[in-house]
Amino acid sequence: xxxxxxxxxxxxxxxxxxxxxxxxxxxxxxxxxxxxxxxxxxxxxxxxxxxxxxxxxxxxxxxxxxxxxxxxxxxxxxxxxxxxxxxxxxxxxxxxxxxxxxxxxxxxxxxxxxxxxxxxxxxxxxxxxxx
Numbered sequence: 001x002x003x004x005x006x007x008x009x010x011x012x013x014x015x016x017x018x019x020x021x022x023x024x025x026x027x028x029x030x031x032x033x034x035x036x037x038x039x040x041x042x043x044x045x046x047x048x049x050x051x052x053x054x055x056x057x058x059x060x061x062x063x064x065x066x067x068x069x070x071x072x073x074x075x076x077x078x079x080x081x082x083x084x085x086x087x088x089x090x091x092x093x094x095x096x097x098x099x100x101x102x103x104x105x106x107x108x109x110x111x112x113x114x115x116x117x118x119x120x121x122x123x124x125x126x127x128x129x130x131x
Contacts, residue, residue: 008079011056015109041106044113050106057105068100069093 042050060068062075070089077084096104 008059008076011059015052015056041103041110044110045106053106053109054102057102066101068105
């Protein structure tokens with residue numbers, strides 16, 4: 001219990017640092033990996049980042065069915081000592097247009113990170129004062 005909670009918190013911190021770094025200095029490996037035609041989300045992250053996301057996904061997928069559902073989120077947050085309301089969990093689930101498998105999990109992170117260039121954020125913030 002306690003050890004699992006620490007590992008999970010480390011993974012979440014790691015994902016946050018990946019999120020901060022992903023827009024800058026992406027490494028392109030020489031190898032091409034097979035990708036689904038419907039999604040280029042795997043091109044947004046390098047292999048080590050994808051591995052971190054996969055490990056986090058597996059930790060959140062508490063029942064090991066290959067999908068993250070509301071019960072998985074609730075159990076994960078509970079293991080971190082957080083008590084989430086049903087509305088909060090429902091809101092998290094509604095961010096995905098369908099079931100959350102690993103590809104959807106990556107896609108959601110990719111969408112959150114897309115266009116979050118710090119320079120754009122600063123320009124937009126100053127733009128608010130130019131009224």
